[in-house]
Amino acid sequence: MIRSRDESWVRIEDASAIGAARRAATSLAEACGFDEHDRGRVAVAVSEAASNLVKHAVEGSMLIRTHPEADDAVEVIALDKGPGIRDLTRAVRDGYSTAGTLGIGLGGITRMASAHEVYSLPGRGTVVSMSFTAAGTAPPASRMSGVTRPIGEEIVSGDAYAYVEDGDTATGLLCDGLGHGPAAATASRRAVEVFQDLSDLPVLQLLERLHRALAGTRGGAVAVARLDRAGGVVRYAGLGNVSGWIVHAEGRQGMISVPGIAGHQRSRLREYEYAVPPHSMLVLHSDGLTERWDVAAFPGLAARSPAVVAATLLRDAGTRRDDATVLAMKAAT
Known part of the structure; x- marks a missing residue:
């Protein structure tokens, strides 16, 4: 049985919100039983995603919660109404960035997360979904x-x-x-x-x-x-x-x-x-x-x-x- 859980929404409007998002995510990861290494993966991915929102997004926000389909996994969804990503293949390459995309750090996010998905429309914005599990644990299903x-x-x-x-x-x-x-x-x-x-x-x-x-x-x-x-x-x-x-x-x-x-x-x-x-x-x-x-x-x-x-x-x-x-x-x- 899955029900709506306590969910933490963080508005990502300036650099001060990056630390708030990271702390919320790593605290939840610790509650889910993640060890120090796995909490570090969460911290890096969430920090990079929040940094992208500060630098490039419009009306950026981040949802941080226990994964709806697993009590021992963390889910983070970053969304914005920014410029979108015109070339997603290039954007996930480490170090790639243009002023008009969310390229910085996206490659790192894909490595750190246990599962991820990016949906972006040029001129409309981007949604990045990330799930994190302890090492060796398969990501939850997504139905x-x-x-x-x-x-x-x-x-x-x-x-x-x-x-x-x-x-x-x-x-x-x-x-x-x-x-x-x-x-x-x-x-x-x-x-x-x-x-x-x-x-x-x-x-x-x-x-x-x-x-x-x-x-x-x-x-x-x-x-x-x-x-x-x-x-x-x-x-x-x-x-x-x-x-x-x-x-x-x-x-x-x-x-x-x-x-x-x-x-x-x-x-x-x-x-x-x-x-x-x-x-x-x-x-x-x-x-x-x-x-x-x-x-x-x-x-x-x-x-x-x-x-x-x-x-x-x-x-x-x-x-x-x-x-x-x-x-x-x-x-x-």
Whole structure:
């Protein structure tokens, strides 16, 4: 069972933020059991990534957290709205740099990280995903991931997500607590707790139980998606304004949620079944993201890892007027 964890967002706006990012990452690595050598790898990679953001990026930030799919691994995602990287092959060569790219240190990052991925669009910005494990430990799988960011200067997000995998079946939950702040977070946490206990229920029954469980809270918008990778279908049920999409290279298909607020008011709950093509991605997001994002504006994104998909959409479609959360689930390849 994976749920949204405590996540540390660091704004990388000046050189003073480099040390803050490095300390947060190495402290987390120590908590995950990394020895001194492995903590050093994390420190170097995070410092170089943060330095790149300071020197070349616009609106740079870094997400530092325990890896969503492994309690003993560290995940770091650096994102920005900078100039992007026009020639990624050249950029990963040690020592390569131009004033218009994030070239400095990118080669070092690829060596230090246990796994990495770079998605960059010229003129739009770059997302760098890094995961770190102790020496000799394989990087975690990457079939599902989510990111959440609180509104403005809030410490806690009123959104939450959770997911569970059982062979070729994956079930995901996204809850957007009504409003924001601690009361919204209480509602979302309650939804996650119920999901953890009842995630094997049929989708429609699970949504009904979530609705009942949120009655003593502020309530929120809730959606549940069960992906059958072998069968190529998803069963989806939503209450409120969580957005659900089937995303592929040619476009996206929306999934239907019924109006209402989980825990308070509802229409007749409905479950829908959709075909899911190979090489596609399920994306659920709260209304902290605009629905107007266009798959065509992100060449190749549907083929990227769930972490990169979620972070890219959060960066480009996320508004600062609300908590924002994205959950991405990879279909069969």
